[in-house]
Amino acid sequence: MNNLWAHLREALTRRIRYKITRGGALFILAIVLVGLAAIASANNLLFLILAAMLATLLVSGFVSRLCLAALQLDFLVPEHIPAGRSVPGKLFVRNQKWLMPSFSIRVEGIRHPNSPTLKSGVYFPLIAGGATLEENIEVRFPKRGVYRQNSFAFLTSFPFGFLEKSARVTLGREMIVYPAIDPWPGFEDLLSGIAGEIETHYRGLGRDFYRIRPYEALESARHLDWKASAHTGALQVREFAREQERTVEMFLDRDIPPHLDAWFEYAVDCCAFLAWSLSNKGASIHFRSNGYELRQPEEGDIYTILKYLALVYPQKSGAPEAPLDDTSYKIVFTPSPRQFAESGSLDARVLAPDVLPVPAGRGPAAE
Numbered sequence: 001m002n003n004l005w006a007h008l009r010e011a012l013t014r015r016i017r018y019k020i021t022r023g024g025a026l027f028i029l030a031i032v033l034v035g036l037a038a039i040a041s042a043n044n045l046l047f048l049i050l051a052a053m054l055a056t057l058l059v060s061g062f063v064s065r066l067c068l069a070a071l072q073l074d075f076l077v078p079e080h081i082p083a084g085r086s087v088p089g090k091l092f093v094r095n096q097k098w099l100m101p102s103f104s105i106r107v108e109g110i111r112h113p114n115s116p117t118l119k120s121g122v123y124f125p126l127i128a129g130g131a132t133l134e135e136n137i138e139v140r141f142p143k144r145g146v147y148r149q150n151s152f153a154f155l156t157s158f159p160f161g162f163l164e165k166s167a168r169v170t171l172g173r174e175m176i177v178y179p180a181i182d183p184w185p186g187f188e189d190l191l192s193g194i195a196g197e198i199e200t201h202y203r204g205l206g207r208d209f210y211r212i213r214p215y216e217a218l219e220s221a222r223h224l225d226w227k228a229s230a231h232t233g234a235l236q237v238r239e240f241a242r243e244q245e246r247t248v249e250m251f252l253d254r255d256i257p258p259h260l261d262a263w264f265e266y267a268v269d270c271c272a273f274l275a276w277s278l279s280n281k282g283a284s285i286h287f288r289s290n291g292y293e294l295r296q297p298e299e300g301d302i303y304t305i306l307k308y309l310a311l312v313y314p315q316k317s318g319a320p321e322a323p324l325d326d327t328s329y330k331i332v333f334t335p336s337p338r339q340f341a342e343s344g345s346l347d348a349r350v351l352a353p354d355v356l357p358v359p360a361g362r363g364p365a366a367e
Contacts, residue, residue, distance in 0.1 A: 016065060017166045024162030027057070060160045067103055067156050068167045070096040071127070075152075077139060077175065080303055082272075084180040086119055086138040093124060094132040102127040104158040109139070110151035110168065116141045121155075144179040144268070144310045148172065178306040179272035185359055187273050194274065194331065194349060195281065201329045202246050212236050248278055249323060251348075252289040253334035256314035260335055264314050266358045267333040270351065272309050274331065276302060286328065290317045323348070 020028070031053050038046035077089040095102050108121040119138035127133055141147065150171045157164045183191075212228050215235035228236035252271050256264045275285050285296040287305045289312065294300050323330055330348035332340050337350040 016068065017168075019164040019166070021157060021161055021164055023160075027053070027160075027162050031057070056160065057162060060162050061165075063159050064156050064163065064165050066100060067105065067158050068154050068165060071102060071105065071154055071167070071169075072096055073107065073152055073154070073169045073171065075137070075139070075150075075171070080178065080306075081141055081175065082178045082181045082306075083141050083144045085182055086140045089137050089139045091122055091135045091137045092132060093127060093134075095127040095129055097129045099129045101129055102156075104156050106155045108153050108155060110153055115151045116147065118152075141175075141177040143265075144177050146311065147175045147177060150175070176307060176310050178303075178310045179269045181273055181276045181306075183273055184266070184269060187270060190270070190351075190356075191274060191277050195278075197349065198246055198248065198278075198283065198329045212238055246282070247284045247286055247325065247328040249286040249288065249325060249328045249330045250275060251321070251323075251330070251332045251334070251340075252287075252309075252312070253317075253332070253336065253340075254290045254312065254315045255317045256335060258314075260353060261314065263335070263353050263356075263358050267351065267356060268309050268312060270356060271333055272306055275305050275309075286325070288321065290315065290321070 031050065034046060034050045034053060037043070038050050072094040074092045074094075075089055076092075078087055081087055091107060093105070093107065102124075103126055105124045105127060106121050107118075107124075109116055109118040111117065116139050119140065122135045122137060124133055124135075150173065152169050152171070153166045154169065155164060155166045212225055213236065215224065215229075215237045225236045225238045250271060252267065254264075275287065279285055279296065279302040284298075285302070285305060287294050287296065287308070289308070292308060294304060294308070296302055296305060332348045332350045333356075334340055334350065335353055337352045340348065340350060
């Protein structure tokens with residue numbers, strides 16, 4: 001019982017925000033006019049009408065506040081959440097009052113750059129006392145990072161619609177949101193070019209036909225294409241794509257000057273998109289970033305890389321790291337391509353600010 005009263009007192013003292021509706025403004029204007037008429041005419045009937053209107057306004061405010069009291073909110077989302085994409089979830093609203101129901105309750109996300117947003121508000125016409133209602137929702141997280149304070153609001157204009165009252169609710173549940181894996185403009189063209197370069201880089205002897213090319217000295221004669229050789233008058237060889245798993249070594253440089261923070265966020269999104277897309281195409285990702293290293297799938301799945309990218313931030317570091325495997329295809333995100341070339345990444349696909357410019361209208365950097 002003591003806990004119940006404690007919850008009720010906490011709910012009643014919760015900060016309530018008021019917004020006068022159009023109907024409320026007209027009703028207040030009517031009260032003022034009736035009051036002036038009652039004073040001017042000294043008519044007792046007008047005073048009774050004025051008293052009834054004021055009582056109606058007071059009762060409306062009290063009842064709406066009771067409707068917002070002792071409401072508890074919770075919501076569940078999937079384990080893996082990319083930024084910028086609407087994901088399905090479930091919203092739970094519990095009325096902790098024993099007997100009194102809550103009427104006409106709407107739940108909305110607080111409009112703030114660092115808060116999740118609901119695709120549309122959720123409306124509950126009636127929440128019985130002690131009942132818990134659930135509703136499927138679509139929630140969107142604006143950017144990557146850790147979300148520890150997720151803010152929502154209960155709203156009601158019950159019973160007469162004179163005032164819209166709102167009570168803010170902050171959930172202390174921690175959620176990690178990955179970078180956006182949906183492509184920004186130009187990302188898909190970049191992926192197509194890189195996929196072609198990977199195919200060219202890993203051409204060799206295998207089962208998948210790649211091309212017919214001129215014979216080179218000391219090569220095995222078992223793949224000679226005699227028909228093509230007779231047609232061209234020179235020995236031609238059938239070349240196949242290599243059977244071995246394609247490994248892509250990705251390096252994200254965290255040594256970023258402060259004025260390139262926006263580019264770093266854009267590079268993180270691009271890195272996440274390429275890692276996700278190439279992994280889905282069957283490539284093995286060897287991800288590195290200034291002391292961090294992970295081989296996917298041997299040491300973790302693609303979500304391990306995305307989790308690192310969700311929490312990564314710029315940090316001063318020493319000299320660029322040399323590539324670990326000279327035979328792998330390499331992608332480097334860095335604002336210092338010359339330093340990486342000197343460290344041995346001459347054949348890497350370097351994505352610097354001039355190659356990967358931040359598009360106009362790009363949002364602010366994530367915190």
